Amino acid sequence: MPRPAPKPRRSLTPFYVLLGLVLLAGIGVVATQMGSKGGKAANQGVPVTMTPDQLQRVRGITQGREDAPITIYEFADFQCPHCAEFAWKVEPLIRDSLVNTGKARYVFYEFPLAFKWSWLSARSGRCANEQGKFWPYHDLVFARQTDWGFEKDPVDKLAGYAQQAGLDAGKFEECVRSDKYVREVSESAQLAQSLGVQGTPTLFVNGRNIGTPETYKALADKVREIAPAAFGGAAPAAATAPAAATPADSAKTPAAGATTTS
Amino acid sequence: MATEGPVFTDDAGDYADPPMTRMAIAVLALIGILVASYLSLYKLGFIGGLTCTVGSCEQVQASPWAVFLGLPVSIWGLGAYVTMLAVAIIGLQPRFVNARWVAVALTALSAVGVAFSAYLTYIEAFVIEMWCQYCVISAIIVTVIFFLSLPGLRRAR
Numbered sequence: 001m002p003r004p005a006p007k008p009r010r011s012l013t014p015f016y017v018l019l020g021l022v023l024l025a026g027i028g029v030v031a032t033q034m035g036s037k038g039g040k041a042a043n044q045g046v047p048v049t050m051t052p053d054q055l056q057r058v059r060g061i062t063q064g065r066e067d068a069p070i071t072i073y074e075f076a077d078f079q080c081p082h083c084a085e086f087a088w089k090v091e092p093l094i095r096d097s098l099v100n101t102g103k104a105r106y107v108f109y110e111f112p113l114a115f116k117w118s119w120l121s122a123r124s125g126r127c128a129n130e131q132g133k134f135w136p137y138h139d140l141v142f143a144r145q146t147d148w149g150f151e152k153d154p155v156d157k158l159a160g161y162a163q164q165a166g167l168d169a170g171k172f173e174e175c176v177r178s179d180k181y182v183r184e185v186s187e188s189a190q191l192a193q194s195l196g197v198q199g200t201p202t203l204f205v206n207g208r209n210i211g212t213p214e215t216y217k218a219l220a221d222k223v224r225e226i227a228p229a230a231f232g233g234a235a236p237a238a239a240t241a242p243a244a245a246t247p248a249d250s251a252k253t254p255a256a257g258a259t260t261t262s
Numbered sequence: 263m264a265t266e267g268p269v270f271t272d273d274a275g276d277y278a279d280p281p282m283t284r285m286a287i288a289v290l291a292l293i294g295i296l297v298a299s300y301l302s303l304y305k306l307g308f309i310g311g312l313t314c315t316v317g318s319c320e321q322v323q324a325s326p327w328a329v330f331l332g333l334p335v336s337i338w339g340l341g342a343y344v345t346m347l348a349v350a351i352i353g354l355q356p357r358f359v360n361a362r363w364v365a366v367a368l369t370a371l372s373a374v375g376v377a378f379s380a381y382l383t384y385i386e387a388f389v390i391e392m393w394c395q396y397c398v399i400s401a402i403i404v405t406v407i408f409f410l411s412l413p414g415l416r417r418a419r
Contacts, residue, residue, distance in 0.1 A: 010280060012280055012354060015280070015285045015288070015354070018285075018289065019288060019289060019292060022289055022292050022293065023292060023296075026292070026293065026295075026296035027296070029296070030296060030299060030300050030303075044392075046325075046390070046392070047390070047391060
């Protein structure tokens, strides 16, 4: 018995056309993405697990002489209003009277809180540091805190400050829009937590937590109390550098980590 | 009669049309190729930053789990999707519409993809605690491919 005539097969041409269209559209999308400046960069940390030894080696951003008798650590958040106030009112005096005179080394550590752009702005500081201009950028970011803090996407404004601070804005923006330095900032935050830092700004003088001095005088009094030698007094035991702290203290004291000096 | 040459039959015992499920697998595999290519280009340094509207793709891509046996996971994904696309297109040709190996290969490849994606999704959810939208899209694609491959497997028995 003869087989029934086969049905005409469905043509594959429309399928190949569809496949070609998907390919073209996809290439277009990928090319557009490649041409864009990048996307939403990290505005949160990554989980880090660190031993006390590793915490000792967490690196902040420094200014001042490496061998200065006083080491001041600041844990701050670029979006915290209190930190901005401290940066305007107290930090210039610290710089003039202690850092530039060789008495103190000043180390900045990020401790991003829960403000909208805490993590992103913290990373941006590292991006500025990459080009060796952290401190002028730091001043501008704190001074303009209310300008960029409420932006939907603050990167353009931050890049503007970077440019004003003498940075290559394009390179800076690429850095901020990537997740570069999220690990460094996460480690810094972890260090803050391990030291029991509760808020920002929190300062340590030679490893001793002095909280937030509201005025330069309050800070200078603490420094004088902790390290009188720096002001010409007798050198007490408390003037030891944090790296030389006793083992019991060492887990509670940031090491002399630094990325730049200016 | 044994002299009639190969006969391609579908469930009705007639000449088989190319299965729609296999066409869908091919289209999905192509989308998978595009997604994996984008991530691979990033991992290989051709893209400065990923455009990620949900989660944080770069943090996931920077994690140790984004590399498997010395190669970025996205490159493994790219290889898997290219193979799936090739097998699906071969499986649409008259000679292979009912070839058992095509059905088995598509199911096996996508099953491995589903298992690997499940592992990566677990890592994202519970270890890194961060999401990469492209990894999630890829996991969905490979899961849909797996389910689309099952009817072919049944038919090729």
